[in-house]
Amino acid sequence: MKTKLFFLFAFVLCLLTSIDANAQLVINIRYTGENGAARKYVEEMEKSGIADRIRAIEGCIGYEYFFPANDPEGVLLIDTWEDQAALNRYHSSPAMTEASALREKYNLGNRQIRMFNPVTPGGAGGQGGAPARQGAPQQPQQQPQR
Numbered sequence: 347m348k349t350k351l352f353f354l355f356a357f358v359l360c361l362l363t364s365i366d367a368n369a370q371l372v373i374n375i376r377y378t379g380e381n382g383a384a385r386k387y388v389e390e391m392e393k394s395g396i397a398d399r400i401r402a403i404e405g406c407i408g409y410e411y412f413f414p415a416n417d418p419e420g421v422l423l424i425d426t427w428e429d430q431a432a433l434n435r436y437h438s439s440p441a442m443t444e445a446s447a448l449r450e451k452y453n454l455g456n457r458q459i460r461m462f463n464p465v466t467p468g469g470a471g472g473q474g475g476a477p478a479r480q481g482a483p484q485q486p487q488q489q490p491q492r
Contacts, residue, residue, distance in 0.1 A: 368429050370407070372462040375423045377454040384421040385413065387452040391445065399441040400425075405432020421454075 377384055388411045391397040401409045407426040414420045427433040436442055 369463050370429065371427045371433055373423075373425050373427075373433075374460045374462070375425075376420060376456075376458040377423070377449065378417070378420050378456040379452055379454045380419060382419075383452040384419055384454060387448060387454055388413075388421055390448055390452075394444075394448075396441055396444045396448065400436060400439075400445065403432070403436050403439060403441065405429065405435060 377387075379387065391411070397409060397411075400406060405428040407428060409425045410423070412422045412424065414422060425436075427436070
């Protein structure tokens with residue numbers, strides 16, 4: 347059920363932000379746990395092969411975990427997808443269900459999600475100068491602590 351809700355949330359977020367369905371997507375998701383749960387979650391994602399199965403989904407450009415230096419209980423996932431169709435394939439995959447179950451197992455909560463569009467070379471309107479972001483980053487979406 348939570349997997350379907352997450353998929354629906356991501357889909358609605360895309361619609362609300364007018365993201366081109368063919369645009370590359372970069373998604374940052376920050377989770378928080380307790381007593382080392384975030385690190386244990388990442389270790390199990392890697393050792394069990396779930397992360398590799400996600401990386402093997404057609405259209406996955408990157409799927410990497412990072413640990414904040416100032417928060418020993420946090421983890422940041424940065425995943426990059428060719429387009430919305432690739433992200434949809436992931437959301438409907440068994441690997442998404444497995445990853446969701448593992449997040450529940452480790453009781454990771456306080457989820458914050460930000461979705462970005464790619465940076466376009468040449469600046470706004472192709473006029474040169476500094477690259478312009480095609481759409482602003484989304485404000486963090488606070489999820490209830492699980």
